[in-house]
Amino acid sequence: MSTAPAAPSADRSIELVRLLKLNERREPSVVQVATWVGLGIIEGRLRPGEDLNSVELSHRFNSSRTPVREALMLLESEGLVEIRARKRPRVAAFTLERVREIYFVRQHLLALVGGLVTEKATDDELVELRARLAQMEADAAGGDVDSYFWGHVALQERMTQIAGNETLKGILDSLALRTLILRHASLAQPGRLAASVADQLRIFEAIQNRDGELAAMLLSRATVAALRAIEESDWSQRQSSA
Amino acid sequence: MSTAPAAPSADRSIELVRLLKLNERREPSVVQVATWVGLGIIEGRLRPGEDLNSVELSHRFNSSRTPVREALMLLESEGLVEIRARKRPRVAAFTLERVREIYFVRQHLLALVGGLVTEKATDDELVELRARLAQMEADAAGGDVDSYFWGHVALQERMTQIAGNETLKGILDSLALRTLILRHASLAQPGRLAASVADQLRIFEAIQNRDGELAAMLLSRATVAALRAIEESDWSQRQSSA
DNA sequence: CGACCCATAATTGTCGACATTCAATGGCGA
DNA sequence: TCGCCATTGAATGTCGACAATTATGGGTCG
Missing domain, CATH: 1.10.10.10 (Winged helix-like DNA-binding domain superfamily/Winged helix DNA-binding domain)
Structure with missing residues (x-):
């Protein structure tokens, strides 16, 4: 300890x-x-x-x-x-299989969030989301993985909140917690930070344009990309060798 | 107490x-x-x-x-x-809004289960599912709401298990628990038992025919139907009047 | 030299007791 | 008569201690 x-x-x-x-x-x-x-x-x-x-x-x-x-x-x-x-x-110790399970569920639930957020977000909330994104862009540009990471966590939490389904939010929060350590590790990989920022910007634009289907699709794909990054991180290498 | x-x-x-x-x-x-x-x-x-x-x-x-x-x-x-x-x-006390939230999530997650079960169930497991259904048919024919109810719970638990995603199963089990009391009440409504049996039979046939999309769609629709039954049950009447 | 076993030490689950905080009752005032 | 407040009773959160179980380490045997 x-x-x-x-x-x-x-x-x-x-x-x-x-x-x-x-x-x-x-x-x-x-x-x-x-x-x-x-x-x-x-x-x-x-x-x-x-x-x-x-x-x-x-x-x-x-x-x-x-x-x-x-x-x-x-x-x-x-x-x-x-x-x-x-x-x-x-x-708790995770197997790679369990992580894939979590991301499979996460992928589909975040797609639901994308649709709901697009439908329900007020203009004020869009401004707030954009401000959070701006801060994350700055963190990413400065290479501050830790700040970007927690900003990302807070952004997704805020989006699930705006989606307005408390049950859905509770499940996603719980799934997010279990993968926080892995996400942190995957974000530290070269190029991953920039790719994540780009994903988040595209998602926001879709929401702003009130294109729910696109937002859902982009969120789903971004989640898959996050899983890929984890699979290529140190953590997965250690898992598969053990 | x-x-x-x-x-x-x-x-x-x-x-x-x-x-x-x-x-x-x-x-x-x-x-x-x-x-x-x-x-x-x-x-x-x-x-x-x-x-x-x-x-x-x-x-x-x-x-x-x-x-x-x-x-x-x-x-x-x-x-x-x-x-x-x-x-x-x-x-815990549920509002009708919270119940709708749960069923919204449940609907989409059960659709995922439908696809996975269709893909992964072995022939032996299909035989087992059919046997469970047969028992449920008998319970329903005899008007034994309680036995049918618990058989239904066990059937869905078994299906999520066959789907092979432990995380998904854990979430659905948790959601199921919260709605057990309501589902019990809704099944006691006249005609609901027969409708539920018919739904379950159609779902099983889709799985047996290895039509994953159909199974997912039918599970989703059956979940919506279950919510409708709850909305028309005594419990909801009490909720809306309070 | 390695595996097994036993004795010892450490850790868990449970208990009853205590101070603190909450809820319910009755009294007071308006 | 109704609403507000203090007082009393009850319930909570926490603690240290105990028996039961588990993990650890040394010793023995193959």
Whole structure:
């Protein structure tokens, strides 16, 4: 387990708390543990298969094991942690097959989002989406993978929100969480950042032109492209060799 | 809260344990509580909005509050229970809008299942699906709504399993759980049982004929029909009047 | 030298108790 | 009579301790 203290970066933890829907649903102590462990998994500080000793975690946060166990259960329900009776909780490990499954579902659900967003987005919301894209363009131009990554996460979350189907949003948020670490790795590949920006711009234009079918198709294709990038990343190489 | 003792019907609890994926992941005590509460919600014994007092539940099962809290968290992650910090856990309450959201997603995901099942089902699995259908036909002919209902649940679970996408199956199982109570109510409407049987038979024929597109379309339409039945059921009448 | 087994240490699941917070009841005032 | 507020009771979240189970390491045997 990592030795870093309990001080996660502020901006990212806020986004994670949103994705986990922790805001009003848990005690601060549980949120703190879940955020630290969840961010650790996403950022790769905690590696797949690594033990998540509840005693050690409770010492790290100066609490008892009860809130720690609750936090780990929350992360389990989002697919980030594996809990089996009487065994130590572990960081969830994905097979390449599982990743392909997730992207297959994601591809089709994001297409639905594309249609819904095109139909429902107000002009104000279009302006907001464009502003987010502009920031992402700047991050990409500056080569700031980390900022672009989290901007991308926030953009998709905002789009699913505008789509107006809470159930759909919940599923996509959950799927997004499980693939965050992989997406981060794939974005770091040369050329991937620029390609992602181009995809997002085309998608936005389709939405702005109120062409729902095109937006759906582009989102679907962009998702496939993201999967391809993951398949070519270091992570997949390690998977296939293991 | 209901006053019935802790003795859920054996067959249905097994199916519920499968849907909740409780089998090897939790202690027996947690499974027992989660099964009893979950079945209670599905069968309508515990009503939407009703408080789930952890002290009372722990007394009912001669345990402490710890495993009860864990069971309620499991049910929360499946959308059957609502937990907010410092408030009493309650049975989740659905709005008609939320139900429509669920069926919108369900409709498109089941279409995916239809295509995958048609592609992947072996001849043996087709025989098994047909046998399940035969049993459901018999239940429907005998007017046994309850047996037909659980047979229908098991059939769809088996089909999603054959489809071979664990992620997709997990999502659909979760969505199915949230709508079980409504589906049960809608099946009790006059004529609905026969219509459902006819739908299922047509879907099976399409799969058997290896016509994936047709199977997807029929599954999608059958899902829409199920939503219509729910919208015309007592539950929806109560919703719109409230 | 490697595999198996047993004893020890560590970790889990559960419990009852406690302070804090919430909800419900009754009293007060308008 | 109705609405608001304080008080009381109940429920929650957390804690440290315990028995039961699992993981670890050393020792033995083939």
